[in-house]
Structures are given as structure tokens and as C-alpha cells.
Amino acid sequence: EQREVYKLVESLVKRTERQAEKDARQEAKQAARRASLAVVAAQKEESRQAKLALAAERRAEEQRKREEREEERRCAEVRRCVERLVKQLEREAEQGELYCICRKPYNPTWFYISCDTCGDWRAWRQ
Numbered sequence: 001e002q003r004e005v006y007k008l009v010e011s012l013v014k015r016t017e018r019q020a021e022k023d024a025r026q027e028a029k030q031a032a033r034r035a036s037l038a039v040v041a042a043q044k045e046e047s048r049q050a051k052l053a054l055a056a057e058r059r060a061e062e063q064r065k066r067e068e069r070e071e072e073r074r075c076a077e078v079r080r081c082v083e084r085l086v087k088q089l090e091r092e093a094e095q096g097e098l099y100c101i102c103r104k105p106y107n108p109t110w111f112y113i114s115c116d117t118c119g120d121w122r123a124w125r126q
Helices: 003-093
Strands: 110-114 121-125
Touching: none
Parallel strands: none
Antiparallel strands: 110 121
């Protein structure tokens, strides 16, 4: 009878040890699975961060290009204005000295009056 109890206790101990080993293996597998999932999550986050950085770089480049185009447009507009002014001055120079505030050349058929305050000339047609 003692032997049977001893064998029973021994079998229970072995069964408990086997169960503990099995549980330990299962826990190790689950820990490895969790670690693997953590690595995958970290890789996904890294990839997401890289995509966000790339998108930010693209937006910055597009903004820089828009600003360059706007600057080129402004420069072209200034060049056109300067060219118009130069042409106007050349026309005025060809026409001779301008006397009136209306920026027209001297016309001998008109009557001119000079302002005593500002010195500008004013023409009246007769």
C-alpha cells in the first residue's frame, strides 16, 4: 500500500513536472510571439514615420517650387512694367519736352498757365 501511494505521488510529481515544462514552453512561445508582434509594430511605425517624412519633404519642395514660380512671375511683371516705362519715356523723348501735366508735348495752338505753387503747367485748348 505504501508502495502504491509512493508510486502515485511519484506519478503526480512527474505529471506536474511535465505540465510545468509544457506551460513553460507555451509561455516561451507566447513571449516570442509577442516579441515578434512588437518588432512588426515597430517596423510598421518606422515605415509610417518614413512615409510622413517623405510626404513632408515633398510638400516643402512643392511649396518651394510655388514660391519660385511666384517670384519668376513677379520678376516678369516688373520687367514688363519697366519695358513699358522705357518705351513711354522714349516716345516722350522723341516728341520733345513735355510741358503740361497731361504729359503731352507743346502745342502752339493751346494756351498754357504755370502754377505759382507747384510750378506745373496746365494747358487749355482754344
